[in-house]
C-alpha cells in the first residue's frame with residue numbers, strides 16, 4: 367500500500383492549498399470514523415488523502431479523460447463535469463500511482479454520488495467529505511456530524527437528502543443516481 371506520507375506529498379503537489387487542507391481533514395476524520403466503525407483506519411486515511419486527486423482538473427479535462435475511458439454514466443455529467451472528478455480520480459490513482467486495491471478505488475469512485483451498495487469505508491469517506499471541520503456551514507451540517515458518529519446509514523440518508531435539497535434550492539442540476547441511492551438508504555433506515 368502506498369505510504370500515507372508519500373500520498374500526502376503527491377496530493378500536495380497537485381491540489382490548491384485549500385483543497386489539500388480539505389483532503390488532510392477528510393483523511394483525519396475518516397481515520398477516526400474507521401476506528402469507531404471497526405474498519406482499517408490506515409486505509410481510510412489514505413482514501414481521504416486521495417479522494418479529490420482529480421479535483422483540480424477543469425471540466426474539459428475531466429470530460430476528455432472520462433470519455434476516453436468510458437466513464438460517462440449519464441448525460442448529466444456532460445452538463446456538470448465536476449461530478450466526474452470522483453471516477454476520474456479513481457482511474458488516475460490506479461494509472462499514475464499504481465493503486466490496485468479495489469476497496470480504495472471504489473471509495474474514491476463513489477465519494478460524490480454514492481452507490482446503491484456501499485461498504486463501511488465508502489460511507490465513511492462520503493460523510494467525512496461532507497462534515498470535515500473546515501466545511502462551510504449548511505443547514506444539516508451539525509445534525510450530520512452527530513449522526514455520522516452513531517449511524518452511518520442514517521447519516522448517509524440525511525447527507526443525500528441535504529445534497530438533493532441544496533440542488534433544488536439553487537436550481538442546480540441533480541444527478542438521478544443521487545435519488546436512487548437516497549431511496550436505497552431510506553429503505554434501509556425506515557425499513558420500507
Ligand SMILES: [Fe+2]
Pocket residue numbers: 417418421451452477478495
Ligand atoms: Fe470530491
Ligand SMILES: [Fe+2]
Pocket residue numbers: 388392417418495
Ligand atoms: Fe472532497
